[in-house]
Structures are given as structure tokens and as C-alpha cells.
Amino acid sequence: MSFNRNLLNIIIVLCVCLSWDCNEGAQEREKREIDSHTIQLSSLFPSSSSCVLSSRASKTKSSLHVTHRHGTCSRLTSGKAKSPDHVEVLRLDQARVKSIHSKLSKKLTDRVRQSQSTDLPAKDGSTFGSGNYVVTVGIGTPKHDLSLIFDTGSDLTWTQCEPCVRSCYSQKEPIFNPSSSSSYYNVSCSSSACGSLSSATGNAGSCSASNCLYGIQYGDQSFSVGFLAKEKFTLTSSDVFDGLYFGCGENNQGLFTGVAGLLGLGRDKLSFPSQTATTYNKMFSYCLPSSASYTGHLTFGSAGISRSVKYTPISTITDGTSFYGLDIVGITVGGQKLAIPSTVFSTPGALIDSGTVISRLPPKAYAALRSAFKAKMSKYPSTSAVSILDTCFDLTGFKTVTIPKVAFSFSGGAVVELGSKGILYPFKVSQVCLAFAGNSDDNNAAIFGNVQQQTLEVVYDGAGGRVGFAPNGCS
Template identity: 70%
Template sequence: MKSSLNIVTIILCVWLSWGRTDGAQKRESGEVSFHRIQASSLFPSPSSSCVLSPRASNTKSSLHVVHRHGPCSSLSSKKADHDEILRLDQARVKSIHSKLSKKLTARDRVSQSQSTDLPARDGITFGYGNYVVTVGIGTPKHDLSLFFDTGSDITWTQCQPCAGKCYSQKEPIFNPSSSSSYSNVSCSSPVCDSLTSQGLVKQCSASNCIYLAGYGDKSFTQGFMAKEKFTLNSDVFDSLNFGCGQNNQGLFTGIAGLLGLGRGSFSFPSQTAKTYNNIFSYCLPSSPQYTGHLTFGSAGLSNSLLKYTPVSTVKDSSSLYGLDIVGISVDDKELKIPLTVFSTPGAIIDSGTVITRLPPKAYAALRTAFKEKMSNYTAAAGLPPLDTCYDFTGVESIDVPKVSFSFKGGTVVELEPIGVLFVADRSQVCLAFIANDKDDDVAILGNVQQKTLQVVYDGPGGRVGFAPNGCN
């Protein structure tokens, strides 16, 4: 009888072991497929002080990356408007898709930007412009706050005198007449002749070269193509080409201009290649209470956790950085998405886009898997165009499903929890992905998903790298 009871006990134990969930077994073994975070970490106090990135503080070729709104920024005390962020982000994405689907000339883009009747349909919209760096320009050095953008090539800043109109900016507008190192570019120079190949409009005023850059939201900048000294901490670069904008209009308010980090010859990495070898990296901070870094050159790239994927060619754009996405996983389980869903439209990585855009079928698969894993939490109303949101009022800890992207070459990048969620407030935290309108719209890896990652752009190697904990 005792023997029979022992056999029953053994069978029951085996059955219970088989009946346990994979998650429970993984938790006991220390292998979990989700991130358990304190809900309070998603909602930092608005009165928090600024915490500086040690990487930017200790590397001479590094600049502090500051979120436009928050204690680290001197530019604005205004609280971020999430509806406005998403609206402008949607405008930027639409302009990228339009630029890649309709090959208009640069002059078409500018004429549309300056038109009061026709909507602009091409030229990359400036968007929200979350992240800012400070760069020294001129002699003596004039420190200016610039948005940095991997989707643009030309670096430009507002200049005095404002021949047309200048928008309001926090710092004094750069005055080229007070700089001993400033010079205009001649209209007959090869630099001026190459404007059109860089997606800009070339004009001439007397013997001086005039540029026009139009953006998809009717924003534009126009002024002298010029050469000037640029200073990054102790690194000094003479005679870099930049736009000295004397007629500027659009969504740039508060910021002096733009630092172009695209792939074209006018971009800052291309022009400083003799020093930095056309290599740069950045880390976007987890919240506005922290700074990240923008680092030029190979400093800090010995990280053994860095994984690279080749840069792919983007049709009709020499500026954008293409990537080949081959899969997405949720909780370490690869979603069933045909490879052609990604390969047909292609993908880019963009520092100026906020929310990642995915092909409709890929987004549907991701949303379904995410909602299944989040079924224990209270659903909330959507925050258009975000449609999968949760109310974490009263919740102390959150189990955020792991989301990973697989890229060509076997590189797998696991996103941080803050790279999966878009936080409006405690009652509205959303899945930070959006479906494209059409199957053939290019996918875009946005800056929310890049938070806290070290993202490396290796020009000579033709590759982009990723590593965790990049801001430390």
C-alpha cells in the first residue's frame, strides 16, 4: 500500500511539473523573458536634478545630448506636449515616405515649403526634434544649441542679419561679421555646384552661393553657403561648409539650427573624416533628467557587446542609413512574420523620428503578442496614432515583455523597457510602435527604441552597431 502511495506521489509531482507554465519555470531558473520594473521609474519627478553622462564628461570628442524638455536643458521650461510630439512625428514620417516614393526635385520641395496653398509633400519634415547638442561656431567661439539629425546632411544655423525672417531662439543669433574665421562660398565653387546633388537648391547673389533647404512641413532655411570654424570641446575644425541662414521659418523655435549627421558629403561626419574617420556614436538618455552623449571617432568602441549589421542602400536617398530587419521577437519567441514583409519596403534608422514605424503585418503580429503578455493590466484609451495603451494607476511593478529586433548578419538587439513604451502619464502608457499606412512604406527605427543603447555609425565599415547600457 505504501509503495502504491509513493508511485502516485511521484506521478503527481511529474504531472504538476509538466503543468507549470514556461514563465514559472524560467523564473525559478533565473531565466526570465520579461523585464520587471518599478512603475515609478517610468514617471520621474519633474523637479529632479540633471544627471550628466560620464561618457560625455570624460571623452574630449563627446558632446552632452540633452532632451529638449527637462532639467538638463536651458532652452525651455515648457512641459512636453505628447499630442504635439506625436503629431509632428507623424508629419516627419509622412514626409520621409513621400520623399522615398516620389522623386521630386529640391526646387519642388522648396517651392512647396514656401507655398501657403499647397501642402508640402517631400523633403524630410523636421519633426519634434527631441535631442540637442551644443557646438562652438566662429572666432571667437559662439556656443549654439543644435538639433542633431541622422536624416539630414547640411549643418546650418540662423545668422544675422535676418534678410527675410528669423524665428525666436534662446541664444543670441550668430553674427558672421563678428567672426574672423567666417567666409562666404563662391557661386562658382565646386561646393556650390554640388548643392543640387545634396538635395538642396542652388542660387547666386552677386558672386556668393545661396542655399535653400525645404522641409516637408513648410519649414525652410535659406542663406549663404559659408565656411567657418567649428569647435567640439578641444577639437577645432577650420573651414567647414555650413548654411548661414538669414531667412528661416518653421518648427525650429528655441534652437539655433541643425547638425547634419547623414551619409552625404556635406554632413558633419563626412567633413571631419580626417580626424574622426567618419565614425560617430550616440546614446539617447532614458529620460529628460539625464544627458546622453554624441561621440565622434572611435572612442569607446571597444565594447565587446557591440553587434554590427550592414548599412543597406536606400533608394532615392544618399543621406539615410538603411537597415535590413529580418525578424522581431517577443519574450524570446520569434514572431511569425514572412521575411518579405520587411524586405519589400526596407528599413532605415532615424534619430529624428520618435516612434518606430513597422509594416502593417509586422505591427499586427507584435501588437497581438504584446497584448497577450500584458493581459493582466488595465487597458486604457489610445493616444492616436498609438492604439495599445495601459493604465498603471496604483501599480507598483510592471512586467514588460522583452522585445528584440533581428538584423541582417545575425545581430539581435534587445530593447530596454523604456524603448518599448511611450509614457504620457500614469494612466496612459502605450506600446511605442505604429503601423505604416501601406505595405511598401519604409520601416523606421525611431529614437524611443534607441534609448540607452550605444548606437554606432561606422562609415568606412558600412555598418551600424548596437550595444546595451550605452550612456554609462
């Protein structure tokens, strides 16, 4: 009897131990699943599938479809996605980042205003860049649908206009002709709006027969010069605005090929959100699509905004500029918070930008991110760097890839977990890179770029002085 009791006790102890071991193993597996993404390798690369429209943009009032400039869904590509030259994309991206850093460094010093030429404006403003997203907006009466790149780092909305006095670059849609619109009129050079061009474009307005001329030149030498005008803008059938200021460019050159112009979503009083503030209260949101065969949305006002949005205050680092500033307080990789001193982020500050492709981090923060990411990716062979991306992997022979989750913590308690498409930048199967880069200087601001924003709902509440994030924003 005693023997049987002892045997029973041993069996119970063994079962309990095995149970604990199993539970520990299950917990480890569960933790790995929670802290990582396992994705099909093929999902990182463009497919030739037909365009899938965002239901949010189709159903929500004041909402426009967002497409990538070179995507399957774009009006500019006739349903055939054009693969961009990735090295050129990154070269232009670096030019934009340098321009942003230059603009931020100048904001604390007095600028020397040069006399304005009607031929070419002073060299100021942000680089246009290359990783751009497009919406279609109606301009004029009758309305003329035009594809505009939207940019949170720019203020003045402008489009190419007939007649092209000097030159116009090639665009897909017919160039807007103001003489065919009954709602178009030029703005006087004595108007307050003309005086506002200095803050909106970096260049003072000038006069031509009492009409106000604007000029904006980007860091890559692209430019637009023309008349500051007022016109009717139609977003949707129910969202029509009379008399909005915009630039009617009669001399335009640069990297805008295909698109008609730019929709400025910055913080200046001439920006689109500021001009429509009585309707939308300076609030808009967007979701950038995860691939060329999907659309996202750009929505004005508070309609449809997710209840799960977490907000962070707009920081003062970008006051006096177009940009929306952020305060980054931490980064987590694979569930582990990186040991980065708070001053690494607080000293240079940070901003969010829809036109920068790859997020930039202070050198010490990037080094910590890279080290932690490589440790979690140790089973995948490393390969050579490409341009600004120095942490790359050869995924030849793999059907799936497991990558550590990456999350950013911002002031105010907002924690933003990146989608799987926001972590890697694929060139080819044998060269898939970590989609982050380090700044060259500790004093340069961090930039939260558009690869990292993909599939997130990003909310800009200008009146409330905050920016918000929520997952699954395109659905």
C-alpha cells in the same frame, strides 16, 4: 525490512518528483524574468530631479553631452523641464514620417528641378519633427557656443545668422553674427560645394553677388535660407576644425524655437561626418538619454565604443538619400519570435532615424507585434488609443508593471534588445501605450525611431558601411 525499503523508495520517488516540479517552477519563473522587464510605474514619468550627466561624455575625447530639447539638462530650459504636448509631438512625428516616405519614393524617379528663389526654397526635404536631441557646438572665432539639434536624416548643418533679412525665430542663445568672427567667409556660387547643395538639401544653390545661397524647406513648412559659408567648428578643446561648410541662415521660420539650428549627420558629402572624415573616418556614436533628467552622448570617432557592439550592414534601400538603411529580419516578443514572412520587411526596407520618435512597422509586422504584446499584457486593463498609438493600458493602481521584452533581429546576425523605456510611451498613468505604430501602406519603409533607441549605444560606421548597437550606452 522490506516495508522500510519500500517506504524509502516511495520517499525517494516523491522527493525526485517534487524536485523536478520545483525545478520546473523555478525554470518557468526564471524564463519569465529573462523574457520580461519589471519596472516601477513611476519611472516612466518625468521627475523633477537635478540633471545627471553621462560619464561617457565627460570622460571620452571627441564626445558631447546629448540632452533632450525640453529636458532638465538642456541649456534651453534653464534647468526646468518643459513637458511637451504629446499629441502635438505625435502629429509632427507623423508629418516627418510621411516626408521620409515621400523622399524615399522619389529617389527612384527623376526630380524636376525648379528655379531657385532666394526667398523660399522648393518644398523638399525631411520634416523637422519634434522629438529632438540637442548638443552644444562652438562656431566661429572667437567661438560662439550654440545648441544644435542633431539629425541623422539631414545633411546640411546650419544656424541662424545676423542680420535676419526677413525673419528669425526665437532662440535661447544670441544669434550668430558672422561679422564678429575672423574665420568666417562666404562660398562662391561657382564652387563645387555650391553645386553639391542639390543632393544635400534637395534644392540647387543660387547666386547673390557671386556668393552661394542655400535654401532648405522641411515638410512642416519650416525653412532656412541664407549663405553657404565656411567656418571654424569647435567640438571640444582638442577637436577643432577649420573651414567646414555650413548654412548661415538669414531667413528662418518654423518649429526650431529655442535651438540655434541643426547638425546634419547624414550620408551626403556636405554632412558633418563626411566633412570630418579624415579625422573620424565617418564614424560616430550616440546614446539617447532615458529621461529628461539625464544626459546621453554624441561621440565622433571610435573612442570608447563598446566591445559588445553588434553590427548590421547599411542596406541599399536608402542609397542616394541622407538616411542609414537597415535590413530587419525578425522581431521577438517575450522570448517568442513573431511569425512574420521575410518579404514583409524586405519589400519596403527599413531605416534608422534619430529624429523620428515612434518606430513604424509594415502593417502585417505591426499587427503581429501588437497581438503578441497584448497577450502578454492581459492582466492590465486596456484603454482608448491616442493619435497614432492604438495599444494602450490603464495602469491606475499598479506600482510596478511587467512588460514583455522586445528584440529586433537585423541582417548580419545583430540582435537588439530594447531597453524598458523603448517599449512604452506614457501619456498619464491611466494611458500608457505601446510605442510602435503601423505604416498605412505595405510599401512604406519601416523606421527604427528614437524612443526605441533610448539607452542603446548606436554606432554609425559610414566608411565600413554598417550600423551597430550595444546595451547600456549612456553610462
